[in-house]
Amino acid sequence: GIDFAVADLSLHEFGRKEIRLAEHEMPGLMAFRREYSGVYPLKGARISGSLHMTIQTAVLIETLVDLGAEVRWASCNIFSTQDHAAAAVVVGPHGTEEEPKGVACFAWKGETLPEYWWTAEQMLTWPDGKGPNMILDDGGDATLLVHKGVQYEAAGVVPAATEDDSEEYTIVLDTLRASLEKDGKKWTNIAEGIRGVTEETTTGVMRLYQLAAAGELLFPAINVNDAVTKSKFDNRYGIRHSLIDGINRGTDVLMGGKVAVVCGYGDVGKGSAESLRGQGARVIVTEIDPICALQAAMDGYQVAKLESVLPIADIIITTTGNKDVVTVEHMSQMKHQAILGNVGHFDNELDMAGLQRYPGIRKNNIKPQVDEWIFPSGRTIIVLSEGRLMNLGNATGHPSFVMSNSFSNQVIAQVELFTKYKEYDNEVYRLPKVLDEKVARIHLEALGGELTKLTKEQAEYIDVDVEGPFKPEHYRY
Numbered sequence: 001g002i003d004f005a006v007a008d009l010s011l012h013e014f015g016r017k018e019i020r021l022a023e024h025e026m027p028g029l030m031a032f033r034r035e036y037s038g039v040y041p042l043k044g045a046r047i048s049g050s051l052h053m054t055i056q057t058a059v060l061i062e063t064l065v066d067l068g069a070e071v072r073w074a075s076c077n078i079f080s081t082q083d084h085a086a087a088a089v090v091v092g093p094h095g096t097e098e099e100p101k102g103v104a105c106f107a108w109k110g111e112t113l114p115e116y117w118w119t120a121e122q123m124l125t126w127p128d129g130k131g132p133n134m135i136l137d138d139g140g141d142a143t144l145l146v147h148k149g150v151q152y153e154a155a156g157v158v159p160a161a162t163e164d165d166s167e168e169y170t171i172v173l174d175t176l177r178a179s180l181e182k183d184g185k186k187w188t189n190i191a192e193g194i195r196g197v198t199e200e201t202t203t204g205v206m207r208l209y210q211l212a213a214a215g216e217l218l219f220p221a222i223n224v225n226d227a228v229t230k231s232k233f234d235n236r237y238g239i240r241h242s243l244i245d246g247i248n249r250g251t252d253v254l255m256g257g258k259v260a261v262v263c264g265y266g267d268v269g270k271g272s273a274e275s276l277r278g279q280g281a282r283v284i285v286t287e288i289d290p291i292c293a294l295q296a297a298m299d300g301y302q303v304a305k306l307e308s309v310l311p312i313a314d315i316i317i318t319t320t321g322n323k324d325v326v327t328v329e330h331m332s333q334m335k336h337q338a339i340l341g342n343v344g345h346f347d348n349e350l351d352m353a354g355l356q357r358y359p360g361i362r363k364n365n366i367k368p369q370v371d372e373w374i375f376p377s378g379r380t381i382i383v384l385s386e387g388r389l390m391n392l393g394n395a396t397g398h399p400s401f402v403m404s405n406s407f408s409n410q411v412i413a414q415v416e417l418f419t420k421y422k423e424y425d426n427e428v429y430r431l432p433k434v435l436d437e438k439v440a441r442i443h444l445e446a447l448g449g450e451l452t453k454l455t456k457e458q459a460e461y462i463d464v465d466v467e468g469p470f471k472p473e474h475y476r477y
């Protein structure tokens, strides 16, 4: 039998039902199952995956298994696991609760930090003592664990107190300390067996480039995040779908006719503005970058400074990826019951610490992820998801079709690295554009779109191959 640790295996039937619905909305992954049927390009692959254990991720996992891989999984966030997805992945499409036949999965919603690092350790160690030969990472924790482990083995000492006292980092070391004392040279063996890692997000990709720049990257890496059909789609179309979903689930406020301020006009800001405009809101954009600001103006949005529009703003959404975009001074000048949310990067776009320290402030929790903050003046504001990503806290993250684009790039990258790792150095690579275009072709077809074909003469005229790639590397879509 397989080893696993999930919240409640009896949720597997519900998970299986939602996985079946998601498969219909993930044409890219299902196309790869058909294309590679009987070929098993990932036969022999032992993939350790660290990525949000959601229904969509379950479809990714079962696609990797269909392609021949053995998989062990943990979530990359202590809150993001959907317990029914984890249960279904363990039982598998042909297993039962009594006799699970799925994948070794170690994930449950609400893990403590020590539990989180324990699940990461389980994900990286096979029962036969072997390690993975591939890593699928989101945020870089799996890659970090392997590299830190090797570094400490190389130092020949069990890690002492660290230069960084954060609780999370110390937990990593406790895990490492335990495993080093127990298994000695385990981590070096694990790293030596790994052919490569494919990384889902900006944060993880940044860590990879830092490792590569320091000459410390132990194996090749593919940056999935910067595939056009991943980041452009997550950031623009995923947010366009889930921003108003989160506002509706959280507040049921009518957005038509209201004034909505979107801070930032990058891909996330563009998706957010479009989402709110679609509901009939009058959207005002704030920007620091003249090019993005001009784009907003040309798209018909008023471009203003946040301070200038606080008296009329009903909804304020931050999308910048920066910190302190909305300060407590801004909040104290907002309209009564103005709605404030963040879909940018981390939870520091809104100055929640400043709000909590504001003299005489009071907090009235309306329902999970929806708080009313009451200023001494009696005026209140409604803050979604405590300033954290409200498309996740108040809604269900990206829809399956958007994740199908992202995860199709993951499958291509896993097959590419597993089968051609000898052609790669210990550097960070992006997928060839023609594979990015392949993901787009599959999803266009699934939407009933018809692609026009270049004639040979036309292709020569614009100096591209009839089969692509159709754009130069530096092209910005």
Ligand SMILES: O=C(Nc1ccc2nc(N3CCOCC3)sc2c1)c1ccc(CN2C(=O)C=NC2=O)cc1
Binding pocket: 052, 054, 055, 056, 057, 077, 079, 080, 388, 392, 393, 396, 397, 398, 399, 403
């Ligand atoms: O982060 C994700 N999810 C998440 C969910 C709930 C949650 N609750 C939190 N807290 C904070 C402390 O107080 C208690 C509540 S943090 C948190 C995070 C997450 C990201 C990408 C994908 C990618 N993705 C999709 O978008 C759809 N399928 C996917 O795999 C998923 C989840």
